[in-house]
Each structure stands twice: as structure tokens, then as C-alpha cells.
Amino acid sequence: MTHPDPAAPTRVAFIIPCYNHGRFVEEAVRSCLAQEGAESRVVVVNDGSDDGATPAACDRCAEIDPARVLVLHQANAGLPAARNAGARAAAGFAPGFEFLSFLDADDWVEPSFARKLGERLRASDPARTSHAYCQETLVGLGSGVWRVPEWDPLLLMVTNLHPVTCLVRRDRFEEAGGFDETMRLGYEDWDLWLRFASRGWRGVRVAEPLFTWRRHSPDTMIADAVLRHDELYGALVARHRALFDAHAVEVIRLANGLLRSGDAHWVDEDRRSVLLAQLRSHVQDVYRECFALREQSSRDRAAREAAERAAAEAREQVARVRAEFEAKPALRLSRRLHGAVDALPRPLAAPLRALLRAARRLAG
DSSP states (O other): OOOOOTTSOEEEEEEEEESSOHHHHHHHHHHHHTOTTEEEEEEEEEEOOOSSSHHHHHHHHHHHOTTTEEEEEEOOOOHHHHHHHHHHHHHHHSTTOOEEEEOOTTOEEOTTHHHHHHHHHHTSOTTTEEEEEEEEEEEETOOSEEOOOOOOHHHHTTSOOSOSOSEEEHHHHHHHTSSOTTOTTSOHHHHHHHHHHHTTOEEEEEEEEEEEEEEOOSOOHHHHHHHTHHHHHHHHHHHTHHHHHHTHHHHHHHHHHHHHHTTOOOBOTTSOBHHHHHHHHHHHHHHHHHHHHHHHHHHHHHHHHHHHHHHHHHHHHHHHHHHHHHTOHHHHHHHHHHHHHHHSOHHHHHHHHHHHHHHHHHHO
């Protein structure tokens, strides 16, 4: 067990696994290097990207600050294995750094992330705490803030409590064996927190959004994991059977209470919550209405743009006709004559103006 000096700055090695997310990875790396009041190193692990662009994008990250950024390339082994590979490399690249943080390549952390989470961990009992976590901001296809709950080992057996991006004591991570590399389909972070809990360790919370999750596609590992929830949750229970057996009644009561608090305890013949099914249907109706309004707005905008183009073309046509008219020799001669007449004294100009009017009538 390490006991870092409370007055020393937080020293954290960020591990960034990357699979075909080269267009985002530099932003993730720069957010780690921009930590205020903390010392950071970054290990980027290209996990067998095959899009033709990501490996080079990862290599460019090392050019930002070669002394602080290390890039590894490996055959595709899955997210848990890539994180573990990065943690092993960090032991040599960032020796003596007491904390690890795992950041996905398409996300980023706020400049105060390491400092605030480090301060929270340093203020806690190192014999009992394993990590510090924060709230999550969702952007892109997601929105709002995930206001994560306080640490609760019983609640952890019902649902995952917080994102994988947190600040983990390196010795705790190593003692627990890192991520389970067989869990390539998801919930590998939940599994790690359960292993921490089974050892009597706990996470501590900072109730601020210091981490941002960017959802840029409807197809994500989280979405895939949710579709496999029964399978993956069953695997979690099997892996931590002693823990679940020891608290089975408490977990059942807690889970049932959560169903009631969410009005999800009334189910239909498909075992779906009646209220949630109605809510989903209402949300779909709202989305359809919003889509129809957006389409109408697009049509209205197109009509306005067409009218503006027609008006601009009309103005251009008038300008061309006027320019052609102004260029006629007879008009130029008439203007010169009128100018000359206007320059004469009034007694002489009057009869000449009469002659010009008579000539105009005859010409007409």
C-alpha cells in the first residue's frame, strides 16, 4: 500500500485505448496533458485499428510531447486487454505515479479532473479506498449530466454506479488483477468495481461533472452491452457468487424498491414496465412531431431562400438593363446638351430648353 505525500501534486498515468477513433484521440490526449495542479503521463494503445487512419493518428499524439506521451500498437485484443496493456506500460513510462485513469479515445476530461479527484482520494483512508469518481457530462447524441450516486456496495450489485473514467489507486488495480480480459462484450468496469467491493474497498465521489462522454454514433459498446444485459449480468453474478450470496436478500429488497420508486413494478404480459412502455411511446410521438416540425422548417427555409434568390436575380436584371440604357450614345449626348444648357444664364437657357423639348416630341 502506497502512502503518497498529501502535499505533493497528483501524479496520474492516463490510459487511452483506441480502436478506429483516430479522429478524436488527439483531443483526448490533450485533455489529459492539460491537467491543472497535477502531473500527467499518457499511454495510447492502438488496439489493432483497421480503418487506415487511426494508427497514424495515434502516432501523431506522441509528437505533441514525446516525454509525456507513449504510443503502443498491438493486434486487436479487446478493450479490457488494451487497458491492461496500457497500465503495464505505464509502470515503466510513469514510474512512481500512484494513480491510473482509463479514458476512451472519443471522450475527454476537464482540466481539474486529476486534481479534484486526487484531493478527494488523499483525504480518504488509503486502507479502505480504491478510487475516486465524478459525474459525467453527455454530449453529441447524449445530453445532460449523469449525477452518479454515492458509493453503495449493495446498489453496486444491482447497477453500475459510475463511468470507467475515474482515478484509481495503481496498487489497488494491480492487486485486484486489472480488467478481466475475457469480458470483451462489456461490463468489465462493473466487474472491477465488484472485485474492489468484495475486498472491502470503496470508491469516493466528487459531485462535479469533470468527465465528458461523447456519443457520436448510435452503435456503441454500451448500447451493445445493454442488449446483452441478461447474459452479462448473469456472468457478473457467477463471477462474484460469494458476494451476491452473502447479500442476496438485501439486494432483492433494494432492487424491488428501485422498481417501485421508478413506477416500474407493474408489468405487462411481455414483462415490460407498463409506465415505461407508455413513456417510450410518448417520447417516440414527440420525436416524430419534432422531426415533422424540422422538416416543415426546412421546407420553409428552402422557400425563403428561393424567394431571396429570385429577388437577387431581379435586382441583377434591373441593374443590367439600366447599365445598357446608360451606355447608349444618344442618352450620353442628351445629358451633355442638358448640362451645357444648365450652365448658361437663364435668359439664354430658356429658349434652348424649349427647342430640346420640341426635338424630343418630334423624336417620339
